[in-house]
Amino acid sequence: NLIAIVRLHTATRNMAATVRGLAVSRAYSPPAWATALTSAPSHRIELANTPTPIQPWRLPGVSDDRFDVHIKRDDLTGGALSGNKVRKMEFLAADALQRGCDTLITCGGTQSNHCRTVATTAAKLGLHSALILRSDSQDPKDVDVTGNLLLDVMLGSECYLVPKVNYAGKGGLLSRMKALASSLEQQGRKPYLIPVGGSNSVGLWGYLQCFQELLDQGLADNFDDLVMTCGSGGTACGLALANHLAGSPVKCHTIAVCDTANYFHKHIDEVLEEVGVTEVKSRDIIHVIEGYKGRGYALSSPHELDFIAETARQTGVVLDPVYTGKSAYGLSQELQQRPEEFKGTRILYLHTGGIYGVFAGTLQASDCKGSVQAQPDWPLE
DSSP states (O other), X not given: OOXXXXXXXXXXXXXXXXXXXXXXXXXXXXXXXXXXXXXXXXXXXXXXXXXXXXXXXXXXXXXXXXXXXXXXEGGGSOSTTOSTHHHHHHXXXXXHHHTTOOEEEEEEETTOHHHHHHHHHHHHHTOEEEEEEEOSOOOGGXXXXXXXXXXXXXXXXXXXXXXXXXXXXXXXXXXXXXXXXXXXXXXXXXXXXXXXGGOSTTTHHHHHHHHHXXXXXXXXXXXXXXXXXXXXXXXXXXXXXXXXXXXOOOEEEEEESSSOHHHXXXXXXXXXXXXXXXXXXXXXXXXXXXSOOTXXXXXXXXXXXXXXXXXXXXXXXXXXXXTHHHHHHXXXXXXXXXXXXXXSSEEEEEEOXXXXXXXXXXXXXXXXXXXXXXXXXXXXX
16 A cells, blocks of 8 residues: 555546557667677667757856856757656657557656656556655645646556655555556556656666767767766766767766765666676776765755856856756866876767756756846836
8 A cells, every 4th residue: 555645636547559550660770889788778769859059158157268168058048848758768758669658658757857858658558657756745635736747647547656765665656566566467457667767777778878979979089078967877888888889088077965885886786786787897997976965855055056046147148046056067067176187188978868857846047147027117118
C-alpha cells in the first residue's frame, strides 16, 4: 500500500493507442565508438528537436579576456519536452513500447523536469502516466499547482504526493513506484518503471547519442572543457563515458546541485559496470564539483536568484532555480577562483533546461531589475 498518497486531480484519461503513430519507434544503431557497450538499445523514438545550437555566452562574473565560454542549448530541445530529459526519453519510451507497456511510472519532486517530460512523452504517445512526487505536504490544498506540476496535471498524469523520502530502501520512492505498478497491474494495465531522472543504462543512451552530436559540432577541436549540471547523474555519466570511449581530449566536469561527489561517483560506477565498462572508474573520466547545492535541493539562496536574474538580463539565457541556476553560478565561481581545475580556456556549458521551474514561484519580480509600472503622463500625439 502507498503511504500518504493523494491524487491531485480527478480527470480520467482514455487510452488512445492510435496516437502512437505520431512518434515512430525506429531501429537504432549506436555510434561506432559505442558498439562495444552491452545492452545497446534496439529502438529509438525521435522526440527532441536536434541538433541544438552552440552559442557564445557572456557568463556573468567571467572575464571574456581570460575564458571563451559557449553554451550548448539543450533547453531548446522542444516545448513541453524541452531540456535534457527528452533525450533519455527517446530510448526509455522506445523500450517501453517494445515491451508492450501502456503506462509510464516515474518519480521526483513536485517541480521535477524529468516527471514533466515523462508526462509529455506519455501524452504524445497515447500512454498513461503516473508520477510519485515528493512534497513537504501530502495535502493537495497545501501544494501550489504551478510550473512543472501544472503541466503534469494538464497532460493528464495521475500525480501522487508522498513524503520527502530517499529513492531506495523500505518506503522509498522505488518501493512506492513498485506498489503503484502492482495496483495498476491488477487493473489490467502494463506499467513501465523509470528511475528518478531517467538515469539508468537505457536512459544513458540519450547522452551517449548527444555526444556524437557534439562531436559533429566540433567539440573536440573547439573546446577544452565540457561542463554540465548533476542532479541524478545520468547526463553526466552519458557524456563522460562517451568522451572516454570516443577518445576525445576534452575534460568533463559536472556541478552537483544535490547529494555529494561520492554519491555520484558511486552511481556512475554502477552504470559503467552495468554496460560492461571495466577499464575506468567514474573518477577517471569526470570531475564532480561540490559546494553549489546551497541551502539544499530545490531550495534557493538570494545570491543564486540574483545570479539567475542577472544572467537573463545580460545574456538573454534563462536559467532555473533548481538545476542550471546553481550549476551556472558554480561554473562562474570556479572559473574565477579555481581556474587551474580546467584543462584550458575554451569552455562549453551544456544547458539542461528547466524553464518551467522559473514559474513555480521561487523567483519573484522583486528579484529582477526590470519593472512593471503604470504609463507616465507622456505627451501623446
